[in-house]
Amino acid sequence: MDVLRNVVILLHIVGFAVTFGAWFSQVVAREFRFTRAMDYGILLSLLTGLALAAPWPAGIDLNYPKIGIKLVILLVLGAILGIGSARQKRTGEPVPRALFWTAGALSLLAAGLAVIW
Numbered sequence: 001m002d003v004l005r006n007v008v009i010l011l012h013i014v015g016f017a018v019t020f021g022a023w024f025s026q027v028v029a030r031e032f033r034f035t036r037a038m039d040y041g042i043l044l045s046l047l048t049g050l051a052l053a054a055p056w057p058a059g060i061d062l063n064y065p066k067i068g069i070k071l072v073i074l075l076v077l078g079a080i081l082g083i084g085s086a087r088q089k090r091t092g093e094p095v096p097r098a099l100f101w102t103a104g105a106l107s108l109l110a111a112g113l114a115v116i117w
């Protein structure tokens with residue numbers, strides 16, 4: 001069970017890597033667009049995060065305030081990606097810069113909370 005939990009944690013971190021990596025590659029390319037990879041990344045973080053939020057194997061101690069805050073951050077990030085992607089599709093322009101930077105900051109904030117708190 002411990003190994004299984006660690007595998008789910010690995011997939012959870014892959015979700016972050018995909019989201020933040022896709023975001024960062026847009027910064028490097030100077031395109032500032034939201035991409036499908038970001039959606040897949042947060043979906044993977046959400047599904048694996050919910051699985052990890054259950055207390056298994058028995059006796060495990062979880063930090064529920066931290067998990068709750070990460071869930072809120074992820075939902076806000078999902079809304080920002082949704083709003084930005086719809087706008088980007090409608091106008092053909094990159095997402096407004098404030099929205100773009102906020103998305104990267106929220107992704108990093110969630111990972112920072114996970115490892116530092």
Ligand code: HEM
Binds near residue numbers: 016042052107
């Ligand atoms: C963008 C959003 C998220 C990021 C970047 C993120 C990042 C991480 C990282 C890097 C870890 C491994 C480090 C550690 O174990 O402390 C982790 C663990 C974990 N995350 Fe997330 N997370 C996110 C969202 C969520 C969500 C939405 C949930 C639940 C609803 C969640 C629940 C958990 C749980 C339960 C663990 C394992 C804690 C443990 O077993 O000690 N995470 N997260």
